[in-house]
Amino acid sequence: MDYRQAGVDIEAGNEVVRRIRQLLTRFPQPPEVVEGIGGFAGRYRWQGAGDLVAGADGVGTKILLAQALDRFDTIGIDLVAMNVNDVLAAGGRPLFFLDYIAVGRVNPDRLERVLEGVAVGCQEAGCALLGGETAEMPDVYGAEGMDLAGFAVGEVIWQRPRDPAPGDLAVGLASSGFHANGFSLIRAIIRAASLDLDRVYPESGEAVPLGQALLRPTRIYVGAVLPLLTDGTVVGMAHITGGGLTENLPRALPRGLGVRLRPTSWPVPPLMFWLARLGAVPEEEMRRTFNCGLGFVLLVPPERLARVQQHLGAAGIPAFAVGEVVPGEGVEWA
């Protein structure tokens, strides 16, 4: 008996490593990467000093949607986005990223597509792809099964001018779709309503097939937000992930303060309303599960609003004044 008979194909694994090396020639890494793929650990020359921030996250069951559609070229962007947006919300400029990809059976073509998405995401976030692990685990995942996890480290560059205070404005940055949250609910609705991923549903407000709209990769806010972190503009930030605005906005606030949102002040994607209605999802549950069209929120003093909106607009990200900081707790939907 050998390892291959036990379900682990070392040759296929080596082929993946070759493909990663080739891939990285198309995505040149920053000079800070002293040692990349191949060593026991990646090595990064950090010239800075101060605080590091680090986060770990996955893409949840959005991976099952990628599998159902047999489209793996953007899920790696989601993976990077979920992690670097977390690092950003903690005030960090992403330095490097590492991935963990677990599969039931190594399919080099498929893994290459996933990793290409990872490389694209890292490029967009301006961080290095420092390393990762591909694990072939027969019996944990089915032959077609897969899970993705990621890990990002950043250096803190945010100089928070002061704590958030009543009267500060919440500026919501448009999401690109569902990002990588809520897919267990989305998939349950799709099953229950017998929706067809390959069909265009005009009533969903999307001009593309449902599956394509759902799979749209998570927006990376790093490039657009970083310039606002060093000039005293931003007093608080939230990355809107699992738990929605309801649970993530309070994480940006000290005790005794909440946010009053004006739900008519920004466009909630019709697709989200449509799916929620099909699934008879209560409004509160929807607000706690979907990002409702806002993927990242900045808290800024009112006098900075115009400048922030102009900057984000120029960066291609629609931004809306969606509410304000108030005494209290949690999120109030006015």
Add this chain to the structure above:
Amino acid sequence: MDYRQAGVDIEAGNEVVRRIRQLLTRFPQPPEVVEGIGGFAGRYRWQGAGDLVAGADGVGTKILLAQALDRFDTIGIDLVAMNVNDVLAAGGRPLFFLDYIAVGRVNPDRLERVLEGVAVGCQEAGCALLGGETAEMPDVYGAEGMDLAGFAVGEVIWQRPRDPAPGDLAVGLASSGFHANGFSLIRAIIRAASLDLDRVYPESGEAVPLGQALLRPTRIYVGAVLPLLTDGTVVGMAHITGGGLTENLPRALPRGLGVRLRPTSWPVPPLMFWLARLGAVPEEEMRRTFNCGLGFVLLVPPERLARVQQHLGAAGIPAFAVGEVVPGEGVEWA
């Protein structure tokens, strides 16, 4: 329909967060942790300067053994060990660790045991548990299914006095067992030979039930090896993981050099021979899959051998002069 009906139990998830907070009161974190669990990302105050090293790894299908035995209190140690030993082999002192735990259904008791192992491992490695992610993914994992991944970041403290050269000695540090590699093969052998995990097999050389011997957590080499990295003793290092001595020793060497091992110079655990024989695993395959009793290898100049062995012995790690660096390539079993 709500998130719970879709298979995601937010209350159970919150209970896990409560347990983690409680757990961390028993495992005080270093003062460098400015912000731990709860923020968008963990924050670590690094006073140093220079190079960072980072690695990602999982425990492979050893998790299935933990499930089969319903014992989850040490697999977290394996997870930390696989990562911090990689960081160590790259010359790093581990600063912090993050975990990614994916499950089919959140079982707070079980997750607490996993995380307690993670906390124990971090304590032993002298690093902070800076954060992590617990993902409930019905339909990716079965209700009892689970996967673990981890990420460690370290600061490079190793001052390599020179490159390895012919005549340098390979000092093998005893493993504690199979560590977390080769379990797909081990499990296949167990199935094929109808072995009973609860039974003691005297012919295996183990006085405990087979399952317990297999589950023994991976040794963490950080504390014992770190002092040797700053005094000019060590010219090369290898963490013996998937690929065994055969594939990992060459990673410590420049081109044009190999290692000649004397296989009789250290004790290979009888359990490994026994399983290999039961599974009719060819010797070369065994050497490429199991660590053969050595979990970490140091390359040192001959005149340092006595000191290194004395130091490691005092640290409780048996160490053997197992071979020497020779002109050539790869590993030669003399």
